[in-house]
Every structure is written in C-alpha cells, then in structure tokens.
Amino acid sequence: MDSEEQRIGGCLPRIRSVVTGLTKAEQKVAEYILANPAKVINLSITELAETTGGAEATIFRLCQKLGYKGYQRFKIALAGDLYTPAESVCKEVDPGDSLSVVAGKVFQSINEGLQDTLKIINQAALEQAVDLLAAARRIDAYGSGGSAVIANDIEHRFMRFGMPVRSYADPHMQISSAALMEPEDVVIAISHTGSNRDLLDSVKMAKASGAKVIAITSHMKSPLSKLADISLYGTAKETEYRSEAMASRLVHLAIVDVLYVGVVLRMQDRIGDNMEKIRQAIAVRRV
Amino acid sequence: MDSEEQRIGGCLPRIRSVVTGLTKAEQKVAEYILANPAKVINLSITELAETTGGAEATIFRLCQKLGYKGYQRFKIALAGDLYTPAESVCKEVDPGDSLSVVAGKVFQSINEGLQDTLKIINQAALEQAVDLLAAARRIDAYGSGGSAVIANDIEHRFMRFGMPVRSYADPHMQISSAALMEPEDVVIAISHTGSNRDLLDSVKMAKASGAKVIAITSHMKSPLSKLADISLYGTAKETEYRSEAMASRLVHLAIVDVLYVGVVLRMQDRIGDNMEKIRQAIAVRRV
C-alpha cells in the first residue's frame, strides 16, 4: 500500500543525471527547470510549455521519465529541493581565493555531489549489484581515462578478500577478457558519460558471453545503462573550475565503497581470513 | 510579477498557529492534515474532502486562510515541511542495515573525513605545493597498493594541461625514474601510512637527484613526511567496516583536487588550449 510513496526532494540531481539521455524537446524543458526551479513551482504545465516553447505532452512525459506519476507529483518533489538551502549555496572558486578557501569550496562541492547522489540512489539496484558481486566467480572492471582510476580501485579493493578481480583500461584487453567471460562472471563498467564506444563494445561482448554487467556512470539513459543489467548512478554538479567528470570520480569511488561494504556485510565469515593475510603481507614492507 | 513568490515550507507550524481561529469544519480538516501530512500530499482536494467528511470548498477556504492561493500551492508548501534532509546518523554500519542506509553512513563518514582534513589543512604547505607543481618541468607520482589509484589520478589530471607527468606503482620503475630526476622536477609520493620502504627508497633517490618531494599521507611524523619537502595530510577516522586506508583514499583524492584547482588558478592562461584539445579528442570516442 505504501508502494507508491511520494519521494520528496532529489529532483534536481535526478534531472541532472538523466539530462543527456533525454530527447531534444525534453532537454530544453529540463534545462529550463534546472535554471529556474523556483519559477517552475509557480507554473502550470501549460504555462511551462509556453515558456519553453514545447508541448504539454512533452513535459508530462519528462516527468514520467524522471520517475514521477505526473506533473503535480513532480512539482511536489521539486518543492523539496527548493526548500533545502544547501542546494543554492554553490560557490564557484575565485581566482583571488586563498588555497584554504579553495580547499573549503572543493570539499564542499564534493560533499554536495555525495548528498545529491544519496538522493537518487536506487536501493534495489545496489542490492542486486551486491548480490551479483558476492556470488561472482570472476570480476572484471572496465574503465578508461579518468574511470581507469575507479576500475583500478575496484581491483585493489575486492582483491582484498580473495576475489579473482582484474581491471582493464586498455580497450583491447577489455574486449579480450570480455570474450572469455562466462555466466556467473560479472563485469563492472565505469564511464562518466556512459557513451564510450570501446567500452560499449566490450560490454556487448561480455553480455554475449553470458556475463552480468554492472554499470557505474553519471548519466542515466546513456547507452551504457541501457546495455547493463544494473546501473548505479553518481551525480555531481559541474562548476567553473571543477569539470563534471572531475567531481564524478569521487562520487563513483564512494559508490565503490558502498558496494565494498555491502559485499563485506554479505560475506562476513568467508573473507576475514583473506583480509588478515593481506594485512600481514603489507606490514612486512613497513619500517 | 514576482510579488507573489511562493513560500515553501513552514506550513504545518502555520496551521498549528491558526487552528483555534478556524471554524468547526475547517478544524476537522486542519487536524487531519496535522496528523497525516504525508498522506495529504498524495490526496486531491476531492479525496481529502471525502476523507475528512467535508466539502471541497471548505478545504479551499482553509488554504486561503493559511495564506495560499489555493489547494495546489498549499500542497507545494506542505512538501517543503515534509522534506527531511539527510537524517543520517553517523553510526557504524550494521549488518542489518539496508544498503541505502549503508550508503548514507558511508557517505557521511567520507564527509566527516573531509571536514576533519579541512581543519588540519596547512595553507602554507598547499601554497608551496602548488608553486612547485606549477613550475615543475616534470612530475612523477609514486604510490603502491591503494595509493597507486591516487598516483594514477594525478597522472590523468595533470596530463590534461600538458604537463609531463607519469605515475609509477612499481617500486623498480619508481626508483629508476627517481634516479633520472633533476632539480625543477617534482615527485608526489603517496602513502597512507607513510612507511612503505620501497617508496621511501625511491623518495631518497629522488631527493639525491635534486628533485623536490611532495608527500600525501595520513600520518604526520611518518618517515615519509620527514623526508619530504612538503607534506599534505588527509585524515579519516577508521570505522569497523571501513578501514582507515579505505577512507583516506577519498580524502587524498580530494587533496589532489585542491592541488589541481590551485594549479589551474595559477596557470589560467597557459592551460586553456591543452584542455580543449583533450576534450575534443575524447569527444570523438563517444557515441
């Protein structure tokens, strides 16, 4: 009966994360909403259609794509976002800032990204991802460029409890490995935009091999999230000196943390030993 | 035009304050709203009238008495009250926690780490580090294990503005590279504990070659920070399921962000071109 509980807030981050996956007409509306959320609250769907030069139906469909029953529900969720003062205090870095001020702003914006991500996080998807990972026979992490860092981190992290996990930044290695995947194997594909061609090819190959695919990306409705079995989204606002991709890295890493903790919780008994072994092995290398 | 800006939130307190001055039928409605605000959000005026046994008109008049233009505006304001921003309790992760609770706790603990780091951040050290990096002829980033991820990130990041930067996780590579360093070159050495022997050897070698060394570590007074010219510290509390090393990674990455932004600010003119070139190169690889 509470299945259709209304979720208040988290509306703007959600728009931000799907905006690239929207159609042209929808994007125009979405951008207007992002730019003028406070005005939109006071507009009817007809007025908003006029303002953005679109049709009511387009806006209605956008609301549904965002996960709301209709325009009214959307507006109620939007009201939640507007109420939080945190959203509006987005400070840009200023050339005159001292470095400790810069540090404050950068840290603040990281935290905002985390909070936004928390708002749109999909519990069911997380749950499934952890299930898959905990049961996986083998795990491959694919990520190029900035996302290679995340893939690498996954390798380090999950290796700690004795899982056969490898990370590949090189597209050729990715696709070779993907070809050898089997059911019960899991691929974690990381891409900020979710539109990297090489990565998509590798993911297709992995799926053809029967492996399950978990995507970590910033853009909902991206080609990657369409291909993946499970998609986990991390959002972050772009600021003048902090590109979107820059902010998203940290959020993606935080998502990996959550997966890690989730798997740890699910595997409590099995892993203790492996972790201890590694801890000892590292200690020897210390002064 | 904007004279009738919509006030969001503060709706329930307002009802409470006027409730005695309302008529009988209105009071019945007001009390229902106070008791079930979350339900009301999902009811139309007709449904609410049915539920409370009143008439639509009564509810409408109530909304106006409360200072709203009508029922819709009232509901939007109510949504603001219902919105509770991050009720995250900063406790340990519990085996019984749902994954969205886990996510909240993990994110919260990341943020705490960032805040703690902000408190101990040394502006002068940051300033010097940025100076060195901005003027560097060549940059090497050394980090093994979990810190290899950070080193990698540095490579990706600073490469973007055309700096000759390389990251090395392999101790042999580190020391080989260190042997070839020259004055005006900079080494960034990353180690959570600051006690990794191989890393210390490489750092000594780099110093012998005349290079400057910036350390990123979690432990003050570690052998690494004694060797380094400049030390940047990132703290993070260890929790039961989140090892100290795990939390520190994100903090170290955040410090890299600060360095990056700092260097960008210092080099505004020079870098624009390089960044644009890379952005274009990446765009081609996208669908």
Add this chain to the structure above:
DNA sequence: AATTACAGTGAAAATTTTTTTCATTTTTCA
C-alpha cells in the same frame, strides 16, 4: 417571539489543469 443579518457550509457549475490519444514529423538503422 419574530425578523433580520450573517457566517458557515456544501452541492454543483464553471474553469483550469492535467492526462491521454493520435496523427504527423523526425530520426535511426538496416
């Protein structure tokens, strides 16, 4: 006690807004 005035109420009409449908246009992919 009867009359009047009037705030309170709700049924129903009028209006506005939202939602659905469907034909047209545009895009995509083979």
Add this chain to the structure above:
DNA sequence: TGAAAAATGAAAAAAATTTTCACTGTAATT
C-alpha cells in the same frame, strides 16, 4: 535509400481546481 521506430505537438478526454450560490443554523435586534 526506405522501412521501422521514436519523438513531437495538437487536440480530445479526464480530472482536479476554483467559484458560485443556495441553504442552514445561530445570534442579534426589534
């Protein structure tokens, strides 16, 4: 290139809202 799919907007249908108005009961006045 041409068939299929997706996107779009006009307009119809449905739903929600706001407004109107007549009725009720109460209180004040004569």
